Amino acid sequence: MSSPGSIALFTHATVEDTAEGVVALLDAASAAGVEVRVPPTEAEKHGIEAGPGVVVGEEPSDDTDIAVVLGGDGTILTTLRAFAARDIPVFAINYGAIGFLSTVDHGELHEGIRRVLSGDFEILAIPALEVQVEGARRLAVNDASFHRRPDDRVAELAYSVEGEELGRVRCDGLVASTPVGSTGYNLANGGPVLAWKVEGFVVSFIAPHTLTARALVVDTETVLEVENLSRRHPVDVSADGRNVATLASGDRAEVRFSHDGVLIAQLPGSSFYHRLREKFGRLAN
Secondary structure, three states, X not given: OOOOOEXXXXXXXXXXXXXXXXXXXXXXXXXXXXXXXXXXXXXXXHOOOOEOOEEEOOOOOOOXXXXXXXXXXXXXXXXXXHOOOOXXXXXXXXXXXXXXXXXXXXXXXXXXXXXXXXXXXXXXXXXXXXXXEOOEEEEEOOEEEEXXXXXXXXXXXXXXXXXXXXEXXXXXXXXXXXXXXHHOHHHHOOOOOOOOOOOOEEEEEXXXXXXXXXXXXXXXXXXXEEEEOOOOOOEEEEEOOEEEEEEOOOOXXXXXXXXXXXXXXXXXXXXXXXXXXXXXXXXXX
């Protein structure tokens, strides 16, 4: 990619962690003649004021060249959703625990900034999921989950593909994960890890009350339907861990695969398998 003319800045909630990185990025961008666009929330967090090469105000517009994140996977996911379908890649410098979606670790801050400003990275398009409940659609980069509320009884969920009901499961919940998200909630459920180039998404269950519930990989053209079979208790619907809707008794939701939903920056020559080993260690010894 060519050197950007403008970048947008996003950081996670702990200001002390990223303060040094923000200053380094602003100084390097100024020296390179690259405009930094700072949303109001970020300007308030870090005390950033408008000046030559620094624009403070509205959310970054569609002509922004790249978004730069200093944060963990939660902040990265929020930024990816914000720039979905806008053809703006996200370059992430990890300040979180794992940072599976990050481009570089914060120990490589200055090298990461150099790469951002020189365009020394590759862009990878990754899929997402669209969750539709009562006509409203939400985007999930990692996963969409359906789960019982803490004080309610075990959920009873039916799931169907292509109009065929595959099962009714009493469980704490159901998770539909993209290949990117398969190393998160799905992995904790015992579901399979999907390499990023796999065309499909995986359905797994949270604490199923049965010995027969198994994870299922669904193809990209198939719609997954989830129905709340409980007579009284609602089920919460989350996208990337954030509640976005509620399924009342008898309500249904649809989950669809979204091709090339978001763009992430990665180092030249990077692979999913290298990232997997770096972040999670060897799968077997």
